[in-house]
Amino acid sequence: MRIGILGTGTVGRTLGARLVQLGHEVVLGARQATNEAARQWASELGERAAAGTFADAAAHGEVVVNATAGVASVAALQAAGADRLDGKVLVDVANPLDSSAGMPPTLSILNTDSLGEAIQRQFPAARVVKALNTINANVMVDPARVPGEHTVFVAGNDPAAKSVVVGILRELGWPASSVIDLGDITAARGLEMYLALWIRLMLNFGTADFNIKVVRP
């Protein structure tokens, strides 16, 4: 599958590298075509990996992943171009974390709105699926780092788009039984607000190698 990833931070590079290993053709997009992290990333991964701009990545992808910093995501997607996102599955793995006042970060969108919803409103023809934002990058691509079954969530307005994302999750090693479909994109509120608890757990444990499992009878 052709996948475009926006964002050259740890999440974009880690997710992109694993998707290349799984056989996908991935363009890692940055604000500038000259982004050194993206070029370095591509050079290490062989012919199925390339670096480019946000627009290059969006044009390339049948599936586009937003792995930019949440507070910059809408601007990054605008730079990618709405026309290049039309009709595409847009996986939003970002969180609207604001670290400008130090640790712990706060959320810049919450309670009655979410980044996932803001992106869907701004790009109405994209098929936004919120997923993986509740999990550290290393666990995203290797769920077995955390023992036993644990939960990954998907939320979005387009069931077919969610199926595509669940297929990718399965390839990454997530069992079908660990996926919870929370319904439409408004569920992104709860998924993003959970970050306040996730960050606290991460600071207390001193590691991001953990996840939650939703347990029910």
Place this chain on the structure above:
Amino acid sequence: MRIGILGTGTVGRTLGARLVQLGHEVVLGARQATNEAARQWASELGERAAAGTFADAAAHGEVVVNATAGVASVAALQAAGADRLDGKVLVDVANPLDSSAGMPPTLSILNTDSLGEAIQRQFPAARVVKALNTINANVMVDPARVPGEHTVFVAGNDPAAKSVVVGILRELGWPASSVIDLGDITAARGLEMYLALWIRLMLNFGTADFNIKVVRP
């Protein structure tokens, strides 16, 4: 142990009834001494249970539980009287949910503050412990309703107060290994913001019989 519970809703009555069954002497406190729900509750539970005002419950308890609606909790605690809370373990199981705009409710305090912190600030001599706010009342008092191990959190500034609360959790059936101490009361932010996800899960499942388990290597 003498336990005062503020709030005659499902949480207060369910938690109180179980604590009476476990041998504790419980006063269930309401705004008005004539509260019918509290009187009915006490009449069904025998001599270790009594109904009274918020002040009666607070005066009675070595441990006081805030099980009032979060948006009314500070007023309820003021009615109870700061002097009756001084030095006591104050277990805050409430969430600052605002349902005035319909479902789902939003949080009236969040992000850079929490109800747990607001209560600790307002009643600095009380030993506030945030606990059980992430779990439905029936599961609080019978964790085996949800299969396997799952997590209950405590947070507060006073380690001895947290130990008292963990002792009560153990009596309610929570294994020691399922308790996560998140540190000081600022962790109440994450515990309360998790409610946005909890409510979404509850609406999707059509039941509150679930919980999360934090899984780590």
